[in-house]
Amino acid sequence: MAARTRADGSIPTSAERARARRISDALADRYPDISTALDYRSPWELLVSTVISAQTTDENVNRATPGLFERFPGPEDLANANPEEVEQLIYSTGYYRQKTKSIIGLATAIVDDHGGVVPDEMDTLVTLPGVGRKTASVLLAEAHGRPEIAVDTHVKRVSGRLGLTAETDPVKIEKDLKAVMPKPAWHKLSMRIIQFGRDTCDARSPRCGECPLMRTCRWPDKRA
Numbered sequence: 001m002a003a004r005t006r007a008d009g010s011i012p013t014s015a016e017r018a019r020a021r022r023i024s025d026a027l028a029d030r031y032p033d034i035s036t037a038l039d040y041r042s043p044w045e046l047l048v049s050t051v052i053s054a055q056t057t058d059e060n061v062n063r064a065t066p067g068l069f070e071r072f073p074g075p076e077d078l079a080n081a082n083p084e085e086v087e088q089l090i091y092s093t094g095y096y097r098q099k100t101k102s103i104i105g106l107a108t109a110i111v112d113d114h115g116g117v118v119p120d121e122m123d124t125l126v127t128l129p130g131v132g133r134k135t136a137s138v139l140l141a142e143a144h145g146r147p148e149i150a151v152d153t154h155v156k157r158v159s160g161r162l163g164l165t166a167e168t169d170p171v172k173i174e175k176d177l178k179a180v181m182p183k184p185a186w187h188k189l190s191m192r193i194i195q196f197g198r199d200t201c202d203a204r205s206p207r208c209g210e211c212p213l214m215r216t217c218r219w220p221d222k223r224a
């Protein structure tokens with residue numbers, strides 16, 4: 001198998017890959033069974049929930065979506081929904097007007113262009129309105145177990161501190177992580193890093209003293 005290149009075209013050394021594997025293993029030990037906190041029963045529900053989860057907590061989304069999916073179970077139902085009714089159902093998640101427009105637009109595109117079935121390929125998913133690479137990666141990794149790495153603010157911060165990437169652009173960070181991390185770990189990696197970023201490698205107050213990656217971490221501001 002050809003070695004994967006980083007965003008800058010370089011190829012990680014075997015020592016760099018071994019170090020990344022140790023980081024990946026430490027995160028897997030810490031969060032063995034992690035998955036998204038969003039409740040969903042199908043790729044469609046995960047996609048809609050992920051769109052609604054912008055700027056709010058997963059708990060808020062999980063409180064709103066049962067009512068939404070009971071009233072509008074599938075793409076066809078939502079594509080034909082009265083926007084005001086949808087707005088009321090997701091009001092508590094904030095930005096409800098924009099989110100209503102997004103999920104109805106998404107449903108319409110899935111019905112009109114994909115026969116009512118959520119696509120399961122990255123190149124197609126990112127053509128859907130309101131679906132960026134991060135959302136598509138979450139969907140593919142979570143709902144299908146595909147080797148994708150979603151890069152959010154936690155993945156960006158923690159990967160940089162650990163010295164796994166020097167990039168700041170999410171697409172380049174994803175490429176760097178895929179170059180160095182073992183492929184079987186990719187589909188769980190984002191969720192593990194996100195949880196680690198929340199409970200240990202916090203943006204403002206990282207708990208370096210209790211961090212299992214303290215010795216390997218390359219962040220100059222880490223504190224024992």
Ligand code: SF4
Pocket residue numbers: 161162200201202206207208209211212213214215217218219222223
């Ligand atoms: S040592 Fe501190 S900065 Fe480094 S990964 Fe751990 S918590 Fe984050």
